[in-house]
Amino acid sequence: MVERIRRSLPMAGLTRGKRSPVTCQFKCANACTRPVCNDSPNEYFRDIVSAGFSRRSLLGAGAVGAMAVTLAACSASGAATTGSAGSAAGGAGSAGGAAGTGGPLAFSPIAPVDKSVDAFTVPGGYDWRPILRWGDPLFTDSPAFDLHAQSAKAQALQFGYNNDYLEILRTKDGRKALLYCNHEYVNPDLMFPETGGPAETERHGIAKAAHGGSVVELERASASEPWTYVRGGRLNWRITADTEFELTGAAAGSEMMTTADDPSGRRVRGMVGNCAGGTTPWGTILSGEENFDGYFRAEGTSTGEKRYGLNAEETSNGWEKTDRRFDARRPDFRNEPNRFGYIVEIDPNDPTSTPVKHTALGRMKHEGATVALARNGKAVAYMGDDERFDYLYKFVSKRKYRKGDRAHNKKLLTEGDLYVARFQGDSDPAQIDGSGALPSDGRFDGSGMWLPLIKNGKSAAPGMSVEQVLVYTRLAGDKVGATKMDRCEDVEPNPETGRVYVACTNNTKRGTDGEAGADEANPRHENRDGHVVEIEEAGGDATAERFGWNLLLVCGDPADDDATYFGGYPADKVSAISCPDNLAFDRSGNLWISTDGQPGTIGCNDGLFRVALDGDRRGFVEQFLAVPREAETCGPLVHEEEGNVFVAVQHPGEDGSFAEPHSLFPDYVSGTPQPGQAATPRPSVVQVFRTA
Secondary structure, eight states, X not given: OHHHHHHTOTTTTTOOTTOOHHHHHHHSTTGGGSOOSOOOOOOOOTTOOOOSXXXXXXXXXXXXXXXXXXXXXXXXXXXXXXXXXXXXXXOOOOOOSOOOSOSTTOOOOOOOBBTTOOOOBOOTTEEEEEEEETTOBOSTTOOOOOTTSOOHHHHTTBOOSSEEEEEEEEOTTSSEEEEEEEEOOOOHHHHSOSSSSSOHHHHHHHHHHHSEEEEEEEEOSSTTSOOEEOTTOTTOEEEOTTSEEEEESTTTTSGGGOOSSOTTSOEEEOOOSEEEEEEOTTSOEEEEEOSGGGGOBOOOXXXXXXXXXXXXXXXXXXXXXXXXXXXXXXXXXTTGGGGOSOEEEEOXXXXXXXXXXXXXXXXXXBOOOEEEEOTTSEEEEEEEBOSBTOOEEEEEEEEEOOTTOHHHHTTGGGSEEEEEEEEEEOSOGGXXXXXXXXXXXXXOEEEEEEEEEEETTEEOSTTOOHHHHHHSHHHHHHHHTOOOOBOEEEEEEOTTTOOEXXXXXXXXXXXXXXXXXXXXXXXXXXXXXXXEEEEEEGGGOTTOSEEEEEEEEEOBOTTTOSSOEETTSOGGGSOOBOOEEEEEEOTTSOEXXXXXXXXXXXXXXXXXXXXXXXXXXXXXXXXXEEOOTTOEEEEEEEEGGGTEEEEEEESTTTTSOSSSOSOOTTSEETTEEOTTSOSSOOOEEEEEEEOO
């Protein structure tokens, strides 16, 4: 089976930089080989009426700093930055260069690491250790992980595969915590041998059990010690592709949600493709179902199916062969895909609770959702649709947050107003030529509007009911004229300033034949390196329907690309960065960016980067860590006051096979697995901690 899949990889020879065609196969169903889902005529709206405020009255220009470090190109061996590959308990690294930003998390930025290096690289004075790995037993009755004796029953009791969004909720004394982590997708090539191994039905069961999420108790002796997980913790639980969920919101119970298994249209089995997420002010976890289309075989003929990328091809997972609900060609399961693509809310403190899918936040390829509380107490959720030329969204709850009333607050996302973004630049359109060159005012910036899709319980999308807007949210965005973006991934409001940051990973179709050209919010044709948008809501009010914006970063390697921009900071004094994905903040107000697929001229392992946002260091990018070869950096979490940084390392050694792994992360000692450990890469949650 492995070789058959590999010979037919549709993206083989078409990927750029380090992106593996295997990742394209299993993670996003080879989306780049298919026509762009958004064929609406929406372009950049230059004729929008001014929002009545100056862009510069909202956002400071940011001065240029004078002192920084100059970083070299990728290190081919990693020796200058990593030392040895490390052990299962971690491997301390060292890095050249002057010390970076001061404060509780001071470090000297590492040099980029060549994409061939299988090492987890950290700065000098830091070490790393895996907290949880794929297959680690979570319950007292969980079997130990055995690569050669896997079963669906065992996997449902073990840590899942390809971890993504990460949260660690600590107790007041700092010695206990609750970890939540998404499990986005699986790679059968690395999980199962080419011949032998589990039968197809069992293999599919293992894969479904490896999806979803994990809630796991952690403990440590003191705040200066690394975390360890608690096997058999009282609050440990697994969510899988078979777990029962409840649908909430206006679309729940509609005809578009009914199937043979659920005539009520209110109960759904499983979540899939869960990527990023957020933690609510009331302590629940939000998780975004992203590339759900790749799990279903459908007719692919209706407008709605086409707009979401559903098609009649056999899926990469093949679950439709053994589980009828994934075959949407069947009339009795035609609506099953309509029940996926939502923001999921999970209460990590209650393993007996039923997680929910909130239709009020719309259906799309959700990267995730993050919630801020507005001045009036309403919950505001920001969301990106991770598809080329798709949109940026915002949800404003109808009800208001009540401090201490968790039961009430858990209903805030069931009803409210849904918006989509339209961006307007303030430069002469002739100056936005697709090259990425700055316009004459020295900034990519402008104003914008949040266009209502649902307002006061009524549809604002012409010809669509409320239920239709929530199930076919992309079509509603098309109708109102939203701005086509370059793959909005994580969207994070800064908890200190309220400014909102949007990671646009890339869009190599921008400006190509028949596709939308450059605009000031997406200023490069064939945008391979991505950019980061900074938004400030009008009057600092998260519920406002107008905003100002600018581009904080136009990513790439400034040594090889003149069309880069780092918030005004000297481009020759920053770490090269490409394909921004997940975002986080530290207590000092810095933005942290994890990358996914640093392609093109960079050609280096993905990493985690810190970016200053204000003052004369605004736009100063420093690389903190690099993940092993063919891996993606996910779920960054920064506990600055403790000197700890956490990441989820996804798909290490993705382009290898069961017989010939390309990575042995995280169980290697000088490149070989420890005795008793599996000779295969294992996606893991990693803690980086200060040692000096």
